[in-house]
Amino acid sequence: PAxxxxxxxxxxxxxxxxxxxxPPVPGMPVVAAxxxxxxxxxxxxEWEEGIAGQPAVRVLEETWGSRWRPGNGIRxxxxxxxxxxxxxxxRTASGKSEEEAVAELExxxxxxxxxxxxxxxxxxxxxGQGRLRVQFPGVKNMRCLKHLYVTDPRDDKQRILETxxxxxxxxxxxILKNDRFQRFRDDPQSPLLWIKGDLGKGKTMLLCGIIDELxxxxxxxxSYFFCQATEAQLSSATGVRAKYxxxxxxxxxxxxxxxxxxxxxxxxxxxxxxxxxxxxxxALDECKTKHSELLDFIFKSPSHIKWIVSSRNHCPxxxxxxxxxxxxxxxxxxxxxxxxxxxxDAYIRHKVDQLICEENYDxxxxxxxxxxxxxxxxxxxxxxxxxWKEPADPRVPRQHMLTKLTSFxxxxxxxxxxxxxxxxNSDDAGLCKQILATVSVVYSPVTLKELISLVESxxxxxxxxxxxxxxxxxxxxxxxxxxxxxxHQSAKEYLLDKASNxxxxxxxxxxxHTIFSRSLLVMSRSLRRDMYNLNHPGISxxxxxxxxxxxxxxxxxxxFYWVDHLSAAVCCLYCAVVLGxxxxxxxxxxxx
Numbered sequence: 047p048a049x050x051x052x053x054x055x056x057x058x059x060x061x062x063x064x065x066x067x068x069p070p071v072p073g074m075p076v077v078a079a080x081x082x083x084x085x086x087x088x089x090x091x092e093w094e095e096g097i098a099g100q101p102a103v104r105v106l107e108e109t110w111g112s113r114w115r116p117g118n119g120i121r122x123x124x125x126x127x128x129x130x131x132x133x134x135x136x137r138t139a140s141g142k143s144e145e146e147a148v149a150e151l152e153x154x155x156x157x158x159x160x161x162x163x164x165x166x167x168x169x170x171x172x173x174g175q176g177r178l179r180v181q182f183p184g185v186k187n188m189r190c191l192k193h194l195y196v197t198d199p200r201d202d203k204q205r206i207l208e209t210x211x212x213x214x215x216x217x218x219x220x221i222l223k224n225d226r227f228q229r230f231r232d233d234p235q236s237p238l239l240w241i242k243g244d245l246g247k248g249k250t251m252l253l254c255g256i257i258d259e260l261x262x263x264x265x266x267x268x269s270y271f272f273c274q275a276t277e278a279q280l281s282s283a284t285g286v287r288a289k290y291x292x293x294x295x296x297x298x299x300x301x302x303x304x305x306x307x308x309x310x311x312x313x314x315x316x317x318x319x320x321x322x323x324x325x326x327x328x329a330l331d332e333c334k335t336k337h338s339e340l341l342d343f344i345f346k347s348p349s350h351i352k353w354i355v356s357s358r359n360h361c362p363x364x365x366x367x368x369x370x371x372x373x374x375x376x377x378x379x380x381x382x383x384x385x386x387x388x389x390x391d392a393y394i395r396h397k398v399d400q401l402i403c404e405e406n407y408d409x410x411x412x413x414x415x416x417x418x419x420x421x422x423x424x425x426x427x428x429x430x431x432x433x434w435k436e437p438a439d440p441r442v443p444r445q446h447m448l449t450k451l452t453s454f455x456x457x458x459x460x461x462x463x464x465x466x467x468x469x470x471n472s473d474d475a476g477l478c479k480q481i482l483a484t485v486s487v488v489y490s491p492v493t494l495k496e497l498i499s500l501v502e503s504x505x506x507x508x509x510x511x512x513x514x515x516x517x518x519x520x521x522x523x524x525x526x527x528x529x530x531x532x533x534h535q536s537a538k539e540y541l542l543d544k545a546s547n548x549x550x551x552x553x554x555x556x557x558x559h560t561i562f563s564r565s566l567l568v569m570s571r572s573l574r575r576d577m578y579n580l581n582h583p584g585i586s587x588x589x590x591x592x593x594x595x596x597x598x599x600x601x602x603x604x605x606f607y608w609v610d611h612l613s614a615a616v617c618c619l620y621c622a623v624v625l626g627x628x629x630x631x632x633x634x635x636x637x638x
Contacts, residue, residue: 202272203254209524209531210251210431216392217248217427218255220385230352230375237349240368241356243379245536246428246458247386249356253328256354260324270326273333304336308343315351324352330364331357332535341367349373387425394419397434407444414448422456428534429458432465432521462540465521466548474518477503481519483549486541487557487614489607491529495600499568500561559615565604572601 207213221227230239243249250272260266314320327333333340341364344353357364359380368374379386398416401407415437423430433454437447455464469478480501485492488500494512498504504512509528516523516530522537523530532538541549550557577597578590598605 199269199271203257203270205526205531206250206272207254209526209533211397213251213254213258214393214396215255216396217389218252220389221252221256222259224377224382224385226375226377230354234350236373236375237347237352238344238371238374239352239354239377240374241354241377241379242359242365242368243356243386244359244426246426246534247379248389248427249379250328251427253326253354253356257326263322267320267323268326269324271328273327273329273331304339308339312343312346315348321350323350324354326354328356329535330355331361337364345371383425387423390423390425390427390430391420393427394423394430397430397438401438405444411444411448415451418448418451422454424456426458428536429456429461432458432461432533435521458536459540459544462522462537462544466545469519470548472518474515477515478519479549480504481516482522482541483557484561485523485530485532486538486549487554487561487611488603489610490603491531492603493528493599494525494530495528496603497530499600499604500564502564555615558611562608562611562615565608565611568601568604569608572597573605 227239230236241249241252253270257268257270260268315323327340330337330340344355347353355368357368359365359378369376394416398412398419401415402412419430419433433451436442436450436454442450453464454461469475469482472478480503481497484497484500492500494509498507498512504515507515513525516525521533522541524533525531542554546554578593580590
């Protein structure tokens with residue numbers, strides 16, 4: 047008899063199937079052919095425990111079917127698109143051999159599982175190996191991804207596009223016709239393209255456009271990362287799983303994690319079946335950890351792997367190495383200044399047209415606004431984006447728009463200086479400077495609730511009032527989904543390098559101490575035993591559901607980063623003072 051449906055047996059196609067006590071299910075010659083060729087382990091268990099029931103899979107399960115062979119103690123749960131299964135049945139029914147039907151799997155690949163199956167089968171045959179182990183994304187895969195996870199570059203890209211007002215094709219399409227880009231794309235002897243330019247030239251948005259264009263090419267296998275979002279980490283669930291099974295999260299926590307991760311990634315890149323791979327790293331100069339090792343990895347990558355990297359012009363750590371690298375296509379945006387200016391002009395025209403349509407302004411005002419922006423942008427997207435906030439502000443009367451606009455100077459540093467003067471002369475100057483001082487030294491973007499917990503003077507304000515205060519911080523900050531970001535890395539650099547005396551006159555070390563002290567206070571007020579009322583210390587983390595509202599919402603940043611701020615402030619002996627007063631012990635250690 048067939049096994050109970052609730053069982054999760056191990057599939058072993060390597061075992062010789064016992065004769066069926068009843069006529070075989072239609073289409074079973076195909077399964078029999080698969081039995082002769084390869085082995086699949088734990089497919090059903092991984093499917094049942096891992097991805098079944100997830101929203102994306104529910105649609106899959108509605109359109110995909112299953113067949114199982116009774117009578118031999120082996121349950122075959124074979125997921126496939128119905129059209130593929132029907133094609134296989136038609137081929138065997140028309141007289142083709144079982145081996146021929148299996149060979150034609152490659153021609154019918156239309157699902158991710160069959161893609162992996164056929165590719166791996168082909169490679170195993172070349173290497174003379176008869177066993178094939180295929181696992182669907184199950185519990186261990188998901189846990190592995192969770193431990194490996196730092197940030198999702200797709201989310202970073204979406205955030206960047208929303209923050210900057212969207213991607214205009216007219217501002218990047220020039221790259222598709224550029225000789226050096228075309229040579230890089232078409233020449234197998236050109237594995238690396240280095241795009242460099244001064245800040246604000248639109249390098250990140252240019253790479254976003256390249257990503258969108260490459261994603262349209264179905265044959266391309268694309269992966270990308272934006273260094274300004276967080277430190278870079280190379281990853282692949284399929285490759286990492288082999289070592290992850292024995293080391294689990296320790297694989298990623300070690301100070302030497304770079305070594306096993308790069309070994310795994312290099313093994314993946316050396317796979318001869320891997321074709322048309324493009325890897326993109328934006329703002330390589332903002333990679334503050336192991337950037338030299340990352341360059342070594344890029345240079346050692348197989349020649350068939352293509353890389354696109356971007357950076358600013360003056361990068362003493364990486365610039366000389368990229369300039370001297372062989373087979374590297376170099377594209378300096380300053381060398382094609384007229385092309386960049388045309389792209390910036392297209393961006394300005396789009397913005398002005400958008401505003402005129404929404405506000406119904408006359409042609410005279412339209413021409414004046416457009417002319418001023420084009421004549422002062424100097425080929426800098428960032429300058430236009432920052433200045434544009436003024437005419438786009440609905441609170442600015444139409445008759446004052448041009449006057450407001452022309453008050454902005456050309457040049458980013460001059461613009462930031464003018465913005466800082468505006469903040470200092472505003473009614474919320476004190477609060478704005480405290481906010482800027484805090485967000486300038488935190489180690490990750492903070493939410494509104496976290497900012498309130500870190501700045502004592504903000505406790506009396508609700509979130510709507512706080513949003514207005516953040517709006518008074520010039521154009522240094524932007525708010526997205528309750529999280530505070532800098533509009534650009536250069537804005538943070540300006541505050542720390544050229545305006546630190548205005549926002550943190552006592553120095554950044556003192557600001558780190560302030561955040562550390564506030565973090566201790568926040569944790570002592572917020573943390574208690576069993577925050578989520580689990581009532582049982584042995585409950586699995588996978589079974590924990592976050593309460594709404596989350597009692598840890600305001601303390602999250604403090605719990606993660608208090609020790610980093612302590613480390614940054616330790617040179618002033620604040621550590622000794624705090625520990626000497628037993629604040630740390632009484633408020634944290636003794637309580638928990």
